Amino acid sequence: MNPVIINLWYVVAAALFIFGLKQLGSPATAVRGNILSSLAMVIAIAVTLFNKEILSFQLILIAAAVGAVIGAIAAQKVEMTSMPEMVALFNGSGGIASLMVGWAALYSTGNTTFTDVTILLSIVIGGMTFSGSILAWGKLSEVMTSAAVVFGAQRFVNAAILVALIACSVMFCMEPAVDSPYLYAVIGLALLIGVMAVLPIGGADMPVVISLLNSYSGLAACAAGFAINNNILIVAGSMVGAAGIILTNIMCKAMNRSLGHVLFSGFGAVKQATKVEGEVKPIVAEDAFLILEAAQSVSFVPGYGMAVAQAQHVVRELGELLEKNGAEVTYAIHPVAGRMPGHMNVLLAEANVPYDQLVEMEDINPRIDNVDVAVVIGANDVVNPSARNDENSPIYGMPIINVDQARTVFVLKRSMGSGFSGVDNPLFFGDNTRMLFGDAKQSIAAVVAEFKG
């Protein structure tokens, strides 16, 4: 096929990607948006096969079939709680693909220095996306410690790696060759940088890392587009890059931390929060039922702990019973609840909670004092009033859901202990707080049983 016609089809594909992303922005049209975007991908792949440079199809067919089967099985099998790991792995495979595209582009003749530089960029960004994603996967799936790994000379080591990477890149560009030792050095150092970048980031900051790696995988594709002089890679890649940056920014804001702070310093041990002391007021399921039965407005505030306890289905059941009882039911979701942006929403949607009951922090906070009962399930830091009141708290300044201002707060908790970041939570001692101790799933099931009984 004539290259001009191929490129015209790429224009069609780009338009469909744009429409697809636009429609992904609303729950009503999102399914169609995703289909449009996949259609764009099919078009892009199909017309590329008509490229005159493609002479043999055997390798392509085998490789594509293997990849498609692996991807399809993974997509079908993955648990919704494990979505962050899955996205990390998909990011990683996109990253390594861009690295290889860049590497293979070195074999084409007549590359200019500009092309060589962009080839190196796609190798470097692709490589660090790959190794960073694999490490992120390791942390998320708890194959390795999910805590921040920080050591004394870390910054010097990282700076040294970066300098070495730049030096090797320059040396390579002076005398580009496919068997240049500097090429292998660049690949190795890029992989190393990905590891070093994710290593000092702790478990609670993982949503930021996932978003950032997502952005990198787009930028890697974008760099590969420069390397092989292809518009569709640049357009699609940079849109993904922009999407990742936006989500990264949202996550950082939701934790009141700068991106630099997330990337370069482990969480905790910075400040010592004022110790809070007081008396907790435990209740049993029967009392909880009596209060909920009288409530006009109930808001559930879920955290990742809810998903760990697999309580989302029984929570939805309680929500339906409360609605039948005449209460207004909402699910207030903090932007960093769960382990990736929007994770909690997906988990609740999986449990058949209608999306119009999922409300954002900014929507619930102004009317929180009209909420009769706020039920906190497996969340801690995102409802910790210290973030508002205690300047010594490590999470001071982080926006929270102000459940302490609701008329009554139920906190479901296994036992008295502190959350992910080890911060004491004065919410537990509030006058209007009632603690419902025990496994979240069993506690809610007990309340549901009271309703039915």
Added chain:
Amino acid sequence: MEAVFLAMVLMLSIFLGFELISKVPATLHTPLMSGANAISGITIVGALISAGGESDAMSSYLGAAAVMFAMINVAGGYLVTNRMLSMFKKKDTTQPGGKA
């Protein structure tokens, strides 16, 4: 001149990306991310050209490996996004019978 043209395309699509995505509600952030992730598999276009070329065996093998990895990204990304999005239902259309 070619480089300048590509840089122009880059600049415009970054701005477009920011415009498109900054309005997405938090509810859809995970599907947005996995959907965007699938799009980053567009690198498969470059992989196909390398894999199908017959100039150098190494280049073909690298291309083929890239095709496989990018295909995992594309197929997995779109399918898992579709799976997630089909779970999002409005109140009236919520069907009973989910695992309780």
